Amino acid sequence: MPDEPTGRLTVHALDTARGMPAASMPLGLYRIEGEARTLLTTRHTNSDGRCDAPLLLGNALRPGVYEIVFDVGAWRSSHDDHAEGFYDLVPIRFRVTEASAHYHIPLLLSPFGYSTYRGS
Numbered sequence: 001m002p003d004e005p006t007g008r009l010t011v012h013a014l015d016t017a018r019g020m021p022a023a024s025m026p027l028g029l030y031r032i033e034g035e036a037r038t039l040l041t042t043r044h045t046n047s048d049g050r051c052d053a054p055l056l057l058g059n060a061l062r063p064g065v066y067e068i069v070f071d072v073g074a075w076r077s078s079h080d081d082h083a084e085g086f087y088d089l090v091p092i093r094f095r096v097t098e099a100s101a102h103y104h105i106p107l108l109l110s111p112f113g114y115s116t117y118r119g120s
Contacts, residue, residue: 007061007099008054011068012106012119013045021049022109025075029055032065032093040066061103067093070107072114085111092116 009029013022025045031038043051055068073088092105104119 007056007058007096007101007103009056009061009066009096009103009105010054011045011051012104013049013070014106014108015049015110016108017110021045021047022075022107023047023049024078025049026071027051028069028071030067030069032067037067061096061099063096063099065093065095067091068105070109072109087114090114094118 011027013025013027014020015022023045026042027045028042029040031040041055043055046052068091070090070092071088072085072090076085087109090107090109092107094103094105096103102120106116106119108115
């Protein structure tokens with residue numbers, strides 16, 4: 001019996017203005033095929049700014065184009081302090097080329113800027 005593919009897609013959202021994880025941030029994962037954009041899953045980050053399980057795992061992770069949309073506006077409005085911020089939605093579109101790899105997408109967020117990279 002062949003081994004199950006080990007590829008996975010994970011995220012991590014960090015609030016760099018507060019120096020804390022961005023807990024309870026809603027996000028959606030989409031697969032992009034031509035002009036079609038298909039919602040695969042919606043999640044919320046946990047207290048560590050991560051999701052409790054990979055967004056995609058094993059055979060579910062296929063080569064192609066994906067987009068994670070972090071709902072920063074909803075996350076900011078859910079905080080008691082209603083911190084000021086500029087961004088509403090932060091879409092990150094990326095390409096999976098190797099289905100057996102680990103794709104980790106961190107979002108480093110501040111009220112007026114953000115950055116991301118392919119993590120490990």
